Each structure stands twice: as structure tokens, then as C-alpha cells.
Amino acid sequence: MNLKPLDIRRDVSINHAYFETSLPSPPHLEILVVRFSGTSGFGCANDSDAIYMDAMVRAGIAAFDSVGVILDLREMGYEWGDMMLCPFAAGSRYYVDSDLPVVAVVSDRNRKGLKSLMADEAGIDPTTVLFDTMDAALAHLDLLHNAGKNQT
Template sequence: MPEPHRDNRAVPAFVITPRSLGELSAIRYRFATARRGDGDDLLVVTFAGAYGVGSSGNGDALFMRAVIGLALRAFAPAGVVLDLRELDYRWGDMMASVLNDAIVGGVAPAVVVSDACRKALTSLVTDELGEDPGDRLFDGLDDALHAVHR
């Protein structure tokens, strides 16, 4: 049997580099589920920290999208509430993709806001998503949960 052809050129070795989603962003997150009676679980994803302004927030958006994707697969909720009260968000269009990634079964996420993010999110929902902020943005968690649990 003939020997297989071997290339005598040196083949560079693979370099393994450990990676973490934390490299994308310093934003912190928490998960919780909410259920009323024997209904389906709703997922609450809380984000805290400073979202970069403009394109400086692109890594933050990628991180948030990855966290939401992980949570959707892990918990399989009927709907999502994004609690952004602890997130300092001033501007950045990639946040629209964060909101879109949290859509479950055609149900858009409700977003809990505070003074740290309300103005920018109101502008984003109105101008980028073309939606009424009154349908998406809420001052309290309970109102947001009710909006998703229709």
C-alpha cells in the first residue's frame, strides 16, 4: 500500500485563547422568572451598569443579546420583561436589536425604565422601532409583567 502524501512544510500549531462574554461588556445581569397561578413562566432579565454611547455600546448590545439568547434557551419563557432601571443608557441604535431579540412567540418584551434610561429608550422605541412607547416602556415591574401576560 502506498504511503499517504505528506507535505513537508511546517504546519503552524493552533493557539488556544480562553474567551469570556465578559470581554464584550462590563454590564451585569440577573435572571428571574414570574408566574401567576398555574400560567406559563415569564422571564425577567435585569441589566445593570453603563451602556456605551453610540457605537461604543455595540459590544454591550452584543453581550446583552447573548445573555437574552442564553436565557431564552435555558428557561423557555412565554414572554420577557427587560428590567433596565439600573442601566445607564443614553443613546445607541444597537439597543433595538436587544429589544428585538427578546421577542417570544410574536410577543414583544416589556421594558422597565428609570430616569437613567427612559429618555433614550423612549426615543429608540419611537424613532427606530416606530412603536408607541406607552405599549413597551413601564415604570414598574408589575405593570411590565401584566403587559407581557395578556
């Protein structure tokens, strides 16, 4: 048998780091923040970056007990590439009966491309997943969490 080593970072131009914050409302449950930096490839050259990002978000979800995820994309360049939807879907089907919400904080380095991706490719209202500040993203997750608590 010949084993060939694999490297999950092959062809990846993105770096990541994990952080944690708490929802503003009691009982102040934990939110996973995954910060990505670097410049993602254009079009198909984005595929390796998006797959890597998806894997790192899923690893963070598995490793840390959180009720939501914020993708901190302020330091990441992105223009176009449909695979970038993958990290946003990392919370899908995480729980048996519901999804783990995933939102993002964007910047001028990626806002235009991500808004287009959400609206044109995914049919998602960008204002429900893309935010300009960490506080706005956290407030949205807090609202989603509290709305979920009140549903029967």
C-alpha cells in the same frame, strides 16, 4: 493550530441576573426577568453592551421555559446607541409560528434614550414595550398572552 481564548464580557460594562415570575392569570405561566445593571456606553461604545445583553437574553430564553421576557433596566444607564434594539428582538423568531414577547421596565437612568430609540429608530410605540413598573410590564404580557389564547 493556535487557539486564542475569547471572553464574551470583553469591553462590556453591564452585569445581568435572571429571575422568574408568573403571569397573574391562570394557569400562571412563567415569565423570564433579566435584570441588567451598570452604565451602557454612548453611541458605538454601546455596541458591546447591547450584543452582550442580547446574548444573555437569548441564553435565558433557551435555558428557561417562559412565555415572555421582561428586561429589568431600572438599574442600567443608557442614553443612545441603536444596537440596544438587539435585546428587545431576542424573542423574535424564537417560536416557529410566533415571537416571544419582550418588554422592559425603565427608570430615569434610561427612559428618555429608550423612548427615543423605540419611536425614532424602530418606529415602535414606546408605550407597548416600555413600562415604569414591573407590575405594569407583567400585566401587559398577561394581556398579550390572553389575547393570543383567544385567537384562532
